[in-house]
Amino acid sequence: MAIRAWLLLFMAVALFSWTGHSKFIAYNTTSTIVNGKINVHLVPHTHDDVGWLKTIDQYYVGSNNSIQDACVQNVLDSLVPALLADKNRKFIYAFFQRWWDEQSEVVKSTVKKLVNSGQLELINGGMCMHDEAATHYIDMIDQTTLGHRFIKAEFNVTPRIGWQIDPFGHSAVQAYLLGAEVGFDSFFFGRIDYQDRAKRKNDKTLEVVWRGSKSLGSSSQIFAGAFPENYEPPSRFYYEVNSGTDDPIVQDNPNLFDYNVMERVNQFVAAAISQANITRTNHVMWTMGTDFQYQYARTWFRQMDKFIHYVNQDGRVNALYSTPSIYTDAKHAADEYWPLKSEDYFPYADKQNAYWTGYFTSRPALKGYVRVTSAYYLAARQLEFFRGKSKAGPNTDYLADALAIAQHHDAVSGTSKQHVADDYAKRIAIGYSEAEKVVAASLSQLTNSASKTGYNHSSIKYQQEINDLKCPLLNISYCPPSEVDLSKGKNLVIVVYNPLGWKREDVVKIPIVDENVVVKDFRGKEIESQFIPLSHVSVAIRKYHAKAYLGKLPKVTPRYWLAFSAIVPPLGFSTYTVSSAKGAAAGGGSEKESVNVSARNEDHKIQVGSGNLKLFYSKKSGQLTKYINKRSMVDESVEQSFGYYSGDDGSVDMQASGAYIFRPNLTYPIRYEKKIGPIPINDGIGKEIVTKISSSLKSNKKFYTDSNGRDFIERIRDYRKDWNLEVNQPVAGNYYPINLGIYTKDKSSELSLLVDRAVGGSSIVDGQLELMLHRRLLEDDDRGVAEALNETVCIADNCQGLTIVGKYYLRVDPLGEGAKWRRSYGQELYSPFLLAFTEQDEHNWNSHVPTFYGMSPSYALPDNVAILTLQELEGGKVLLRLAHLYEVGEDKDLSIMASVELKKVFNNKKINSIEETSLSANQKRSEMEKKRLVWKVKGSSKEPKVLRGRPIDQKNLVVELFPMEIRTFIINFYS
């Protein structure tokens, strides 16, 4: 035995001597934070866009690799064993539902262990890394809630970190609402203006405490860090397999050539010291990864293992596997005073003449589609709740998912390839048609059951199903259910649903084939209606697009818009009937008008109210010249014009205008434009169409734009609060994202515009507001998408540039009175009436469905409160989200506390228990507040007391809301 052992030992020695001193090295990766040294937090990550150059499914399975070599499945598959191989290794991941659903129970349980041990940290946690410019805050909340609740359900984890590393500029709403209010302890990002970044490096102010909301102040602040460069590792520390880069690996085998341990350690230490030189405290973060990395995870981990081992042996700095959570806790423990940041990080330029302000408007049709379906989703969930959510039948889940990923920073932003944009739209369309079935089923049931309770009439036999809602092409004046022949005694029943919490009167406008009709309300009383002839332009748009989208021309062509005013209770519906005028009693209120102004309005895409409001158009050019509001005594000369910027073609310095970047070359007026598009390009020049509203307001360079449709932020032309702006793009550098509106003011008046989708806008001249409505460009702007933004619509092989039919809304108010319109009317624009149609043969008016009240019939929400979410969750629980719509000091009557009486909101149900949660409904609000890190702020002046509603009383069930507060509840009802 002994001899044999000796022999073996001898042989082993002999073997070693043949190959020199090679031996197995157990890399020591155990290090944690060392006080008194520079700590280099290595944060392994991959940035997996849910759809950009390839579609979400292509990225996931790894197909279409000639476009981009990317397979998310490989990343996650290779990650698990790489983490298991060394318990000190860490990784962060933002979203992986597709992968998760496909895993075995064994893998799932392994991953759960990795998550519980902190080796795998789930961060951000939404369904995607949403954009921050072209997204509406309601959509941001919805997509984050969906992801956070999934993570809570599967892992019992609440993400702590906001990780918005790629979006092209960062919003105040992201910081305070989708950051602090979802319980994040910090928020990190990669892209800020190059001038801002240079100054912040110099001042060590890349990391700040960001107070995004004037109204909520320090109660919703967050620790926020901009990276010194992008979200990649420092230069020469990049280790993806087969990446084609030459970043030197750590070669530590002395028997092989190119041994370089000392050299690499020196480079590591130098990079660490240089980053520490621009960073407060002893902690620096290295983002070890980039787009679609870790397809073979061990290539990265192997190098990091070695760096940690040798750098710590060297001892000058301390390297460790880390995560943003560990990093944040270290920053917090350092007990430092942090500089204060307010407002936002828009616009973003990555170098001179490269302002990423084009994408605020890129793909206006997709942006419009997202907005319309977002509102539909909000209303559909309410109706789903009223009926009771069905597990088996159609539900709103598909639309939820489709809309969630459409918020991605390459989706609604308009910066994906065309086939990917089509994929996003297709998913929304599928979700929309599922949601439509939910709406139909709910309205059918509600109309039937409502009639059984007999609101207004005795014997009702309304058994007809409401199943024909298909009117999503109203924007091209195409609505099959309303374009029916009513001359043979049929009636068209229109159910008008109001998703807002207050009673509302608004105009319903549908195309009809025959003007010989009357409109009656649910009591059978004839109401006033108008017939507005369809313009030639509208008819042409309708024909072309019906052919393009449906493959055939509609059988009939409507001749009029039928417009009537519908009055609908809060969270309820009213029913209107359109029938042939022949059978009706004479003397009705209908009048046939060829309303000149309205007809022209429609061509101009400007809509105004009626009554005291008068708009004057120049007869010759058809353009707006004067605005009078009698009630508020405003009489302002307002001029509206169209123009375009010719996109820079990049011929001078390689920077063209493209999907991301707005770089105008020259500007031209357009004398008279009826619709936006097709944008002609036969002169070989890309164009970006704008509308300008000019007034005599002395606005002194100031204007105001919203942050994701929520807080308004003051903008000053050619100026930045955080640094001395060097102006190199006087137009593009003054563009800001707009989701709700833009306004400007002087000592006596306010001029406001509201929009129907995300757009870019500015005030380039005092008294003037400008919106970019459409873009068609012929060059790529060299930021990765590698395609010109040139959208077309084709009939067979015959393509023309995409036409956009949209609206914006204009108003002039006396100073201090504009907010009411921007906020309350703005909410109505976001949540238009939902229309459902059915036909009825009967003549008996009394047999019609009555009106439905979702809340107590005598109750309405206060004018400053909106229901953002009313949604049935699993297990019959209900998610309720209420928002105060006004900022502190914005309106003298409405910037005050509001109260909502839940007993009246849920009139027909009894609340068993109610719990206030974080904004994303994944934890109790009280627990979130308890855990919240408190940061010290440098030079912060004493702020006014921040007011928030008191915790809800389980007995009286009244919710208090102070300005800009959004409160989220999960409710259990007695069944």
Ligand SMILES: *[C@@H]1O[C@H](CO)[C@@H](O)[C@H](O)[C@H]1NC(C)=O
């Ligand atoms: C591994 O490194 C840590 C600190 O980085 C050190 O405390 C520990 O002693 C090392 N272990 C070994 C076996 O060298």
Ligand SMILES: *[C@@H]1O[C@H](CO)[C@@H](O)[C@H](O)[C@H]1NC(C)=O
């Ligand atoms: C640290 O910053 C200062 C001032 O910005 C600069 O002069 C110096 O060269 C930097 N040192 C290192 C090691 O980067």
Ligand SMILES: *[C@@H]1O[C@H](CO)[C@@H](O)[C@H](O)[C@H]1NC(C)=O
């Ligand atoms: C700017 O526009 C002019 C006139 O159309 C054109 O000749 C020129 O090439 C354009 N320059 C760039 C850089 O796009």
Ligand SMILES: [Zn+2]
């Ligand atoms: Zn990205």
